Amino acid sequence: QSVLTQPPSVSGAPGQRVTISCTGSSSNIGAHYAVNWYQQLPRTAPKVLIYGNTNRPSGVPDRFSGSKSGTSASLAITGLQAEDEADYYCQSYDDSLSGYVFGTGTKVTVL
Amino acid sequence: QVQLQQWGAGLLKPSETLSLTCGVYGGSFSEGYYWTWIRQPPGKGLEWIGEINHSGSTDYNPSLKSRVTISIDTSKNQFSLKLRSVTAADTAVFYCARVNCSGGFCYFDYWGQGTLVTVSS
Numbered sequence: 001q002s003v004l005t006q007p008p009s010v011s012g013a014p015g016q017r018v019t020i021s022c023t024g025s026s027s028n029i030g031a032h033y034a035v036n037w038y039q040q041l042p043r044t045a046p047k048v049l050i051y052g053n054t055n056r057p058s059g060v061p062d063r064f065s066g067s068k069s070g071t072s073a074s075l076a077i078t079g080l081q082a083e084d085e086a087d088y089y090c091q092s093y094d095d096s097l098s099g100y101v102f103g104t105g106t107k108v109t110v111l
Numbered sequence: 112q113v114q115l116q117q118w119g120a121g122l123l124k125p126s127e128t129l130s131l132t133c134g135v136y137g138g139s140f141s142e143g144y145y146w147t148w149i150r151q152p153p154g155k156g157l158e159w160i161g162e163i164n165h166s167g168s169t170d171y172n173p174s175l176k177s178r179v180t181i182s183i184d185t186s187k188n189q190f191s192l193k194l195r196s197v198t199a200a201d202t203a204v205f206y207c208a209r210v211n212c213s214g215g216f217c218y219f220d221y222w223g224q225g226t227l228v229t230v231s232s
Contacts, residue, residue, distance in 0.1 A: 048219060
């Protein structure tokens with residue numbers, strides 16, 4: 001029941017920059033709700049990478065950055081590293097559903 | 112450092128009730144936070160189930176609302192999930208998490224380790 005759409009996969013060589021898009025609608029991202037991003041390494045619980053559109057929790061490298069515009073948001077990873085290979089999810093709140101919603105998820109592969 | 116530790120039955124038969132509990136250690140369990148459950152079917156994405164605050168106020172995903180109950184025991188720093196009448200479609204890894212709404216926006220900042228619940232006859 002994902003209402004936020006992400007590309008299924010993105011890939012890049014070590015050191016490159018990759019971006020992951022998250023497309024919503026006027027009832028979630030476009031309704032001025034913040035977008036958060038989570039990284040999920042294999043067989044582990046998700047971990048928050050970006051909160052409130054652009055904020056990094058303590059300990060998250062500044063290679064990760066978030067942005068939001070209109071009904072979409074993006075996560076950028078610069079200086080891609082092997083350890084960044086994981087699944088990434090965006091998350092927001094939806095007025096129509098009156099609850100939190102996640103993106104479809106994007107698998108990042110480091111070539 | 113806040114830690115969430117969850118437990119509960121991992122194998123259920125269709126029509127049974129799923130029951131999981133999440134203990135919160137090393138942090139405040141009082142006002143200011145909501146506590147939530149999220150699930151992830153094998154190989155699929157994340158789905159928000161519902162949340163509860165310290166006073167017992169709840170919100171549920173409309174798609175699950177008729178079968179879900181989330182409760183809280185502040186004396187034990189625990190909150191629990193019950194999902195009734197499970198089917199194979201409910202097979203998933205279930206996570207508990209803390210909802211942090213400081214700064215005017217809400218996000219899930221601490222997560223439990225996850226519990227795989229399999230529904231099979």
